[in-house]
Amino acid sequence: MTDTAVNARQQQKERTRSALLAAALELSQEQGFAQTSLRQVAKRAGVVPAAFYRHFESMDELGLALVERCFTTLRVMIRDAQRDPQVFDHIIDASAEILVAAVKANKADFAFVARERVGGSEAVRAAIRHELDLFATELSMVLVRLPNIDKWSPEDVLMVARLFVRNMVAGAEEVVEMPEGRPDLEVRIVEGARRQMRLIVLGFKDWRS
């Protein structure tokens, strides 16, 4: 048999595994991951508590799987955005809108990352920080191709990449906390984020050391 066989056994297992992940993500959005219990997750996934252990050793392991899944989603999105040349040309002006659109489309994922980045368990926190660091490194490889920056030292490029990531996370937090059905607030957030990005970029050409 092929390893992507229509193996009903594995298929069913994968289905309840995603049900557990989805349930955990939902509950995290409602009350935070740390306040979410194994039993709640199992119940919402339509499964008995003991069955949880067939898929994860503990809630911590479930949390790490969730982090991984969120960042894969996120990474694909950023990659697609970068591929669009029009976006790359106006990277600063566009990035604010892209961010808001991305966050809105995957609100649950971003909410999880934003909340558990600082509030969650030690293991989950460390995993998220690591992923964000990776992000900053990737971003610095994009930034180094921008005018003015191309002559900076690698440390400075990384510094400004971190500054961007930090403000993206903060922007994501704002969108996540945004009440439902308030498009006026949304444009305010986009506008504020864009201005902050532009202000930062303005300093590029005068940066030394």
Added chain:
Amino acid sequence: MTDTAVNARQQQKERTRSALLAAALELSQEQGFAQTSLRQVAKRAGVVPAAFYRHFESMDELGLALVERCFTTLRVMIRDAQRDPQVFDHIIDASAEILVAAVKANKADFAFVARERVGGSEAVRAAIRHELDLFATELSMVLVRLPNIDKWSPEDVLMVARLFVRNMVAGAEEVVEMPEGRPDLEVRIVEGARRQMRLIVLGFKDWRS
């Protein structure tokens, strides 16, 4: 009797109240406020669980009291720093060191604010966000006296104030998460924060609209 009378009754009450607050702050630092139970707080404060209710209606109310206390501490610190004219003259270069020193001196308070700002209960989160907004407003009144900025629109000044507060919070988070006894990491954080601030400031003179 005067209202600051050596009233043994009130005195004792106030003492166990602070014991409860201190216990809650300690436990928050170890495991997060949301994961801290009423019984744990009572036990560490050396009191029976039922006694908790003589001081707070719920853990949520205790959390709000903690937020208030943290920000009063913080406000005093910033006010003292502003009063020093030497600091005000080199506000940007100094602010990074001040921040790190302040965070290190009141690590528990800052850790609480940083964590519960996004991970805590709805009520606690709202309270912290409100206090931080107040902070940004206060800061904008300081910033408006700086060269270049004095002609900006009020919205733009507030925007840059928010940018600063956001990065201060992020810097505080870094210090809080910093492992014990790693002074090398500390200077890296100070240096990084200072560079980011300087980069932002560089944009001031070219800002328009």
Added chain:
DNA sequence: CGATTGAGTGAACACATGTTCACCAAAGAA
């Protein structure tokens, strides 16, 4: 086909939680 594997069950456990209640003893008021 019969044997085996393994995802999901349901009950039980030992414990921690928030909240209540009647009670106590000391501080303060009369």
Added chain:
DNA sequence: TTCTTTGGTGAACATGTGTTCACTCAATCG
């Protein structure tokens, strides 16, 4: 002094928790 107020006690409660165990029964294997 006696009476009242009140911060703190200890026991009890109902409920939610993580984890275990022997079990079923359908999909898979030989």
